[in-house]
Each structure stands twice: as C-alpha cells, then as structure tokens.
Amino acid sequence: MPRPISATISLSSLRHNLRAVATQLEQACTRSRPARPNIWAVIKANAYGHGIDQAVSAFAQADGLAMLDLNEAVRCRELGWTKPILLLEGFFEPGDIPVLDEYRLATALHCQEQLDMLAAAKPARPLDAFVKLNVGMNRLGFSQEAYPDAYRQALDARERGVLNLVGKMSHFARADDDAVVTGQQLDVFNRVAAGLPGRFSVCNSAATLTPGLWTTVPCDEAQWVRPGICLYGASPFADRSAAQLGLLPAMTLAARLISVRDIPQGAGVGYGHTFMAQGPMRIGIVACGYADGYPRHAGTGTPVTVDGVRTQLIGRVSMDMMAVDLTPVPQARVNSPVVLWGHGGPSVDEVAQAAGTIGYELLCAVAPRVPRAIID
Secondary structure (H helix, E strand, O other): OOOOEEEEEEHHHHHHHHHHHHHHHHHOOOOOOOOOOEEEEEOHHHHHOOOHHHHHHHOOOOOEEEEOOHHHHHHHHHOOOOOOEEEOOOOOOHHHHHHHHHHOOEEEEOOHHHHHHHHOOOOOOOEEEEEEEOOOOOOOOEOOOOHHHHHHHHHHHHHOOOEEEEEEEOOOOOOOOOHHHHHHHHHHHHHHHOOOOOOEEEEOHHHHOOOOHHHHOOOOOOEEEOOOHHHHOOOOOOOOOOOOOOOOOOEEEEEEEEEEEEEOOOOEEOHHHOEEOOOOEEEEEEOOOHHHOOOOOOOOOOEEEEOOEEEEEEOOOOOOOEEEEOOOOOOOOOOOEEEEEOOOOOOHHHHHHHHOOOHHHHHHHOOOOOOEEEEO
C-alpha cells in the first residue's frame, strides 16, 4: 500500500473563506462606500500549496485572480478563467509582453526598467496595469519622489495604445501587527496618489480583514483588495486565530502511526536524543517528516492529534518520521490516524507558532511526494 500520508484540499472550505472575506468587506461598507471593493483572490505559489486547478474552481466568485508566475497565469486561462488576472511582480523581460497580450494579463509596474520595456512594446490590444508605490515595505515599487513621473509614463503609454486601464497600488509592511505604521503608510499612499486618475489596490490579507481600513482610502474609481493567506484558512494576525475570523482550514495534512512502543524512564527519542523520557511512557512513530514538508525545527511540544486526541510531538523531526507522545491516547495502535494540521487537528498557525515560523511557509512547503486528495 502507499505510504500513509496525504494532504487533503477542501474546495468547500476555500469557497467558504472567500465568502467570509466578502462578507466582512460588505459589513464594513458605509453610506459613502455602499459597495465592497473588488476581490483579487491571490493564488501565488501554486495557490499557497493548494493547487492552481483547485483555486480556479473554488474561487469562481472572485472578481479576479492575482499571482506571480506567468505559467500559472496561462494555466488559469486554459482552465477557462475569463475574468481579470494580475501579475503581482509584473513581467521580467520583453519576451513576456506578448504572452501578457495573448492571455489578457494585467501587470504590476514597479521599476523604470519595466516602463522602458513597455516603451518599445506593441501589443495587439492595450494591457491593464497597476503602478506600484513603495510606502515603506522597501521591496518593490517606485519611491515617493519617482512615483508621479512613473505614473505619467504609464499614462503616456496609455495614450500610445500600449496600456488600457492604469491604476495605483502598494503593499503594507505591518498591517498584521502595527496600526500606527500602517496608518502612516496609508497616509503616504493617499498623499502621493492624490489627483492621479485610475483604480487602486492597497490591501493585502491583513489590511483586507482590518475593519474599515479600505474605506479610509480616497476613492473616485474602482478599488481592489488582495486577500491571500486568509483564503486558505490561516490567519494573517498573531493575535487573532483563523477560527475567530470565521475561516476554515482548506488543507489537512494527515498520516498514520507506523510503530508504537513503550520506553523506560531515561530513554532518548530520535536523533540527538533531544527528548529524554522522564518516566515510563508510550510513544508512536508517525509517517511524516521534513522531506514531506513538515518543519524540521518543530520541537517537543508542537501540537498534533492522534486518534482524535490532542497530544504533542517529541524529539527531533527526521526526514521521514516523527515521534509523538501517546500518554493521552492509550487506545492508539499502529494505523491510528494522525492529523498534523487542519480539520480534526491543530491549526496550521498553531504548528507554525510552535516551530517559530508562519503558516504561509508550512502550506507552501508540503512536498510533491505527499499525495493530494481533493474533496468538495
């Protein structure tokens, strides 16, 4: 039989999470903003490890899709997606522009080199674009000083028939943990973008789920938000769980016990004997390790569920296996089910916190060798 490990992707949970985001946006509407923003469902990194095909199906009610990889964008069109698609890092060389033209892909513009490539482009139909402003993330985007001229160049490209819709975008660095810094960055965006025509997009997952934040951006044209991790049932906040946000886990990483043994007091477990039994105890070995994408730096105490009972990982995660404490699960046997994260187990955010990382990394890191099961 195949090795007993799988990652189950729930399309109904993906749909639920998109509805939950849309509902929260609708609840934040005001008299001056009676309609919610349009939603880019962000599906970068193979839909955060959940699969492009699954995302296109589950996010059918989104207003558009946003991603990084050109091949993934083409795949979305091949699957029948007809609504807007945005490339969040834009294009990388002149040869990409004909692909954007053929598949009707919108692009971010974040550097002068991209504008220079557009200057020589002759797409059959004008392309949609968002010009990115750096408000303090210091990754991509034009500086505050350079932005007005960059935007003028984009408008000139529109006049030449190279671009169609031109918009403004940015990305908050601390929307998940610092309202003051986010407010300052929002003020920068509002000041620099003031008077520039076009739609805009500034809110990532945390900003999208911060009540009312999107309503504070001056709006004369269409607004788009860009939820990502929340669509997959993980929280962008350290102090608010996915459950508190009304989200459901879309991926469940599950395995089975392949060995059960009793060990005496003083016995070490796993490589390096980083765990030593404080008394006689029963342990189980799970068919999951870091080669499956489980974090090697997860240590003793990381939550896991065995046979429906919450317990903990012990010792060091090895390539293909890990050990768990079966003291709370006396009924556990070989083949007993184990949930590493997801439905019936700890949340991916709990595992990530115990491992000193974030849920994003764990979802994206599940290895190709782990079989996927799609449920609806």
